[in-house]
Amino acid sequence: MKIDPDNKADLSAQIAEAIREEIMAGRLIVDERLPSEAELADHFAVSRPTVREALKRLAAQSLIRTARGAFGGAFVNRLNYPEAYGQHITTSTLLLSMNRVSFDVACEARYALERACTPLAAARRTPDTLATMRAEIHRQGQPGLTDESFCASDVTFHRALVDSADNPVLSYQLAGAVEAMQPLMNMITFTARSREAIVGFHTRIADALERHEADVAQAALSELEAYTLTLGRDVMAARARPRQPA
Amino acid sequence: MKIDPDNKADLSAQIAEAIREEIMAGRLIVDERLPSEAELADHFAVSRPTVREALKRLAAQSLIRTARGAFGGAFVNRLNYPEAYGQHITTSTLLLSMNRVSFDVACEARYALERACTPLAAARRTPDTLATMRAEIHRQGQPGLTDESFCASDVTFHRALVDSADNPVLSYQLAGAVEAMQPLMNMITFTARSREAIVGFHTRIADALERHEADVAQAALSELEAYTLTLGRDVMAARARPRQPA
DNA sequence: TTACATTTAAATGTCTGACAATTTAAACGC
DNA sequence: GCGTTTAAATTGTCAGACATTTAAATGTAA
Numbered sequence: 001m002k003i004d005p006d007n008k009a010d011l012s013a014q015i016a017e018a019i020r021e022e023i024m025a026g027r028l029i030v031d032e033r034l035p036s037e038a039e040l041a042d043h044f045a046v047s048r049p050t051v052r053e054a055l056k057r058l059a060a061q062s063l064i065r066t067a068r069g070a071f072g073g074a075f076v077n078r079l080n081y082p083e084a085y086g087q088h089i090t091t092s093t094l095l096l097s098m099n100r101v102s103f104d105v106a107c108e109a110r111y112a113l114e115r116a117c118t119p120l121a122a123a124r125r126t127p128d129t130l131a132t133m134r135a136e137i138h139r140q141g142q143p144g145l146t147d148e149s150f151c152a153s154d155v156t157f158h159r160a161l162v163d164s165a166d167n168p169v170l171s172y173q174l175a176g177a178v179e180a181m182q183p184l185m186n187m188i189t190f191t192a193r194s195r196e197a198i199v200g201f202h203t204r205i206a207d208a209l210e211r212h213e214a215d216v217a218q219a220a221l222s223e224l225e226a227y228t229l230t231l232g233r234d235v236m237a238a239r240a241r242p243r244q245p246a
Numbered sequence: 247m248k249i250d251p252d253n254k255a256d257l258s259a260q261i262a263e264a265i266r267e268e269i270m271a272g273r274l275i276v277d278e279r280l281p282s283e284a285e286l287a288d289h290f291a292v293s294r295p296t297v298r299e300a301l302k303r304l305a306a307q308s309l310i311r312t313a314r315g316a317f318g319g320a321f322v323n324r325l326n327y328p329e330a331y332g333q334h335i336t337t338s339t340l341l342l343s344m345n346r347v348s349f350d351v352a353c354e355a356r357y358a359l360e361r362a363c364t365p366l367a368a369a370r371r372t373p374d375t376l377a378t379m380r381a382e383i384h385r386q387g388q389p390g391l392t393d394e395s396f397c398a399s400d401v402t403f404h405r406a407l408v409d410s411a412d413n414p415v416l417s418y419q420l421a422g423a424v425e426a427m428q429p430l431m432n433m434i435t436f437t438a439r440s441r442e443a444i445v446g447f448h449t450r451i452a453d454a455l456e457r458h459e460a461d462v463a464q465a466a467l468s469e470l471e472a473y474t475l476t477l478g479r480d481v482m483a484a485r486a487r488p489r490q491p492a
Numbered sequence: 493t494t495a496c497a498t499t500t501a502a503a504t505g506t507c508t509g510a511c512a513a514t515t516t517a518a519a520c521g522c
Numbered sequence: 523g524c525g526t527t528t529a530a531a532t533t534g535t536c537a538g539a540c541a542t543t544t545a546a547a548t549g550t551a552a
Contacts, residue, residue: 010534010535016306023340024339026343036504038503049295049535049537050534050535052299052504053534054302056299056302056303057302057303057305059259060262060307061306061307061333061337062337066504067504068503068505068543068544069502069503069543070500070501070502070543070545071502071545071546072503072504072543072545073503073504078344078345079337079341079344079345081345084337084338084340084341088334090266090270091334092330092418093270094269094270094309095330095418096415098324099324099325101414105414106415108366108413108415109416110415112365112366112413112416113419115362116361119358120358165358167351167354167358168347169341169351169352169354169356169423170354170358172338173355173359173420176419177419256504257506258506283533284532293507294507294508295506295507296506296507298533313514313515313532313533314513314514314533315514315531316514316515316530316531317515317516317532318515319531319532494551495550496551497549497551498548498549498550499546499549500545501544502543502544502545502546503543504541505540505541505543506539506540506542507540507541508539508540509536509537510535510536511536511537512533512535513532513534513535514531515530515533516530516532517528518527518530519526519527519528519529520527521524521527522523522524
């Protein structure tokens with residue numbers, strides 16, 4: 001393990017960075033046990049609380065996991081898809097919500113990425129993913145549905161579309177784009193008419209995938225993008241307008 | 247701030263999660279100051295080291311930043327693009343390297359996503375991004391270039407292609423897919439002939455973008471994908487073969 | 493011999509208290 | 523009025539201790 005040179009930032013940050021580099025470079029492999037906290041403290045010439053802060057930093061990134069008990073300790077963690085999904089979604093959501101990313105830009109990115117999945121999805125869609133999409137379409141047509149539930153169902157539908165491509169790396173990358181849009185979508189009021197329109201687009205997409213027609217699905221996605229954009233722009237325009245309530 | 251119920255996981259993890267939810271829900275806004283460590287310790291009825299471990303977890307995710315001194319403390323951090331890029335690339339790279347993701351799957355995802363950028367890139371490419379691509383193409387033709395440098399140049403070229411779309415959200419999402427492939431690409435030995443072929447594809451892509459011809463660029467990308475796949479498959483087949491050196 | 497209960501050791505989780513380093517605001521002196 | 527010093531608040535770090543958990547080692551009885 002490398003050492004900390006002279007002086008710069010927090011010791012715990014330096015130590016975390018040193019261990020992180022060992023993992024990224026493959027010098028610490030999956031499931032390998034790190035030295036105990038006491039040994040690390042001795043090695044880096046710091047106290048145990050400082051080492052613990054460093055380990056907590058790594059644990060927050062799912063780089064290590066810890067176990068108590070006799071043969072416990074800190075182990076290099078195998079990053080699995082659920083953990084990676086969670087991290088990616090958190091980061092993407094905050095990036096969008098904190099940086100005044102316009103609805104247009106986020107929408108454009110999301111639909112461009114979804115169109116990228118469509119050819120694969122049309123080729124590989126399974127009865128299972130189709131059933132999920134059909135179920136969500138049905139749910140979206142229910143009268144009493146709140147706007148929030150409608151949005152959640154929309155996300156589920158689009159994730160099923162992405163998952164139809166049957167490429168876990170693609171699903172992982174897309175999860176951020178799809179989920180991060182939800183807070184922006186939640187600001188929209190979905191009228192009965194707009195819901196009907198969206199359900200129509202969704203039905204066209206599902207039908208096209210079922211028939212393995214990638215280009216039809218892509219066209220429907222593009223129309224849905226344009227329609228979503230108009231809905232979003234109305235909301236953003238209303239929010240940008242100076243305080244002028246009903 | 248919420249409280250921790252009775253019993254479950256580590257206290258520092260529970261506290262970090264409670265604060266994280268406050269930030270994600272927007273109840274703690276950007277640049278807002280959190281209570282001091284002593285106050286948090288009092289509020290959650292734990293010791294200060296425990297609070298500190300929780301704060302370090304949040305700092306590792308760039309959710310907060312800390313400052314020393316009289317009016318210092320922990321502040322909700324505005325997640326910026328460089329930080330988000332770094333997190334996303336770290337997670338993506340580890341996800342691929344630790345889960346035996348096949349070269350085929352990663353390659354398919356990457357090129358599908360890049361093709362998604364191509365229409366926008368063809369429409370919006372600037373002299374600046376074109377110049378970057380030309381420069382990298384030139385570099386890739388140099389004779390003495392190591393395989394590693396060739397790979398790094400390849401990544402730079404493809405990121406310039408993605409950045410041509412002029413959509414920061416798209417660039418952010420793509421960064422993970424492009425960068426995470428690099429360790430896999432680094433395993434490939436690039437012969438003079440294969441470099442020549444790749445430079446040819448890159449040139450076709452740059453030319454097409456310059457002429458705003460999205461479909462030509464997409465076709466070249468697809469051919470490059472197929473070619474990269476053959477290169478990668480040779481390497482993977484050689485690695486899968488039982489120990490049988492020259 | 494086998495099955496079960498007990499002990500033990502090693503490690504993380506947590507607490508208490510203290511001091512060092514840093515930064516800003518206020519007090520002070522000229 | 524302006525530069526300097528002081529004070530206060532806060533995070534960073536350390537030391538030592540105890541609590542809790544876990545699995546192996548040991549002991550005991552059927």
